[in-house]
C-alpha cells in the first residue's frame with residue numbers, strides 16, 4: 001500500500017492508513033508472524049491456454065523462471081543492531097541478490113529524497129539477526145514501492161520486476177478522477193466474488209476473512225476523503241508486484257520462521273484474486289478501463305508477468321506451511337475457472 005510515503009507528495013501515489021492505525025508505511029498491519037496452525041497448499045497454477053513462450057514478456061506461463069533464492073549460510077556475517085541495515089543487505093546478497101538490487105533501487109530512488117531511507121523506515125525491530133531477517137519481506141516490498149514510484153513520471157506507472165531485464169512503464173493506469181482511465185479498486189468489493197471471502201473487520205486478521213480488503217479496498221471513491229481503495233488498476237498491480245517480492249524474500253529467509261508464521265502466500269494469492277476480479281469488473285462494466293488494460297501491450301505484459309512470477313513463487317513455496325496462514329482457503333478462489341478466464345483472455349491477446 002502507498003501510505004505516508006506517497007501521500008500528497010508523489011504524483012500518482014496515494015496515502016492510506018492501516019486499519020485505522022496510522023502506520024508509518026504502506027503496509028497493512030498484517031501479521032508477519034502468527035503462532036497458529038494450518039495447512040498450506042492446493043492445486044492449480046492459473047496457467048493460460050495458449051502455448052508458453054518463455055522468452056516473450058507475459059507469455060511464459062509455468063515456464064516463467066528466475067534465479068531462486070538460495071539457502072546459503074549466513075554464518076560469515078556479523079550482526080549488530082547498529083549495523084542492521086548492512087546485515088540485511090549482506091544477507092540478501094548471499095541469499096537473494098535480486099532482492100538486494102530492489103532494495104538498493106529503493107535506497108537510490110528519487111523518492112528517498114523526500115521520504116527517506118526505505119530500510120530505516122521499515123526495519124523497526126533491530127534487536128536480533130533473526131528479527132531482521134523476518135522483516136526482510138517488508139523491507140524488500142516497501143523498497144520495491146520506492147523503486148517503482150521513483151521510476152514513474154507524470155501519470156505513468158513503473159514496474160521494476162527485475163532491474164536488469166524486466167521492467168515496464170505503462171500509461172493512464174490510475175482512476176479517471178486521478179488522471180487515468182481505470183476505476184477505484186475498492187469497487188471490486190461490490191462484485192459477486194466478495195461474499196466468498198469478506199473483509200475482516202478493520203484492524204483484525206482471522207482465518208476465513210480477507211484481512212487485506214479493509215486496507216487496500218477501503219473507502220468510497222465518491223466521497224471527499226482519500227482512501228487507499230480510491231486508487232486504480234495501476235496500484236492493484238503495483239501491490240501485487242511487491243507481494244511477489246515479499247514471498248520471494250520469505251523463501252530466502254524461510255529458516256528465520258521456525259517458531260512463527262508469515263502471511264506472504266496469503267498476500268500474493270489475495271492480490272492475484274484482486275487482479276482477476278478487477279479485470280472481470282472492468283470487462284463487464286468499465287469498457288474504457290478494460291480497453292486500456294487489454295489493448296495496451298504494456299498493461300497486458302505487466303499484468304501477465306506479475307501473474308506468472310507470482311505463481312512461480314507460489315509453486316516454489318508450496319508446502320512451506322510457515323509462509324502462509326489461510327493460503328489454502330484463498331488459492332481455490334484464485335483458480336476458479338470463471339476468474340482464470342480473465343487471465344487467459346489477456347494471454348490470448350498478447351501471446352497468440
Ligand SMILES: [Zn+2]
Nearest residue numbers: 001026239242
Ligand atoms: Zn505495499
